Amino acid sequence: MLSKIAGFEVRYQLFSPTFIAVFTIFFLLCFGGVTIDNVQIGGGGATNINSPNALTINILIFTIFGAIIPTALLSSGVLRDQSFKTEEMFYSRPIRKLDFVLGRFIGGYIATALA
Template sequence: MIGKIAGFELKYQLTSPAFIAIFAIFFLLAFGNSASDFVQIGSSSTVNVNSPNAITLIILIMTVFGMIIPTVFLVSGVIRDFGLNTAGMFFTTQVKEHDYLIGRFLGGYLVTLLAFASIPLGTAIGAAMPWVDPENLGPFVFQYYAYPFFVFGALNMLVIGLIMFTVGNLTRSNIATYTTFAGLFVLYLVGNTLLSQPEWRDIVAIGDPFGISAYGDVTRYWTPA
């Protein structure tokens, strides 16, 4: 039953305008970062655009802005059902509430991962464009894209998704959910700005929920080679 609910949610969300729009926006940002000098996210111009460090940085940075992805896809199913008063119909059948919630979450999380996959995909396709200077490119290695996607991207989307799904399930309110998203986003940006001094680096690295500060500390003195 969980699989059927997750499958329904997956099919429903993949055909929604929200999925198409979010996928396109994040794809174009990642594509522009690799294929153009006018868009630069994370890495410096001295590093190959498809190097492991550059790919990891763009995935890490985009997880902050990508908080909107699980907010949209993991919460909409639950709020939609309760808003339309259709959730009660599920519970009059053999569907148990925990099966319903797990199914909705799994389906929404899979959609979230597919939407976030636009970032490594856009990065790879952008790096393959014929006008990109070969001197700024390294060899294509699938692991360079897969590792940071699953270790950083998928995990960060899971943590944010759990928070948003819990808020949405408890409040049944889009306003409460998006207020939580906005609050977390602003709190993260303000916190990093206020604690940007060198003496706070260790504390920020430990407290950064996305791992960006910790990764930055580890790679701070790495050379382009």
């Protein structure tokens, strides 16, 4: 039952607007930083693009944006159950609470890792 819940969560997250927006923003940020000379995320001015300072700032910016992703994707499972009032329906079936919560977490974690 755990794999079915995790699979459902992954499928739901991959087609959600939040996942598509986050994936698109990160893709365009990386693609623009690599291919376009005018887009400089870490370096600027007299700093070389591959200097340690520029790479540190680049990693810092991606980390700050990356901290938002798990919050946006993992919280939707809990909020979705409360807003649609389906939490009572899930527990009426013969599934364990641990399988349900862990399946939701694993599915959200896989979607977060893919983004």
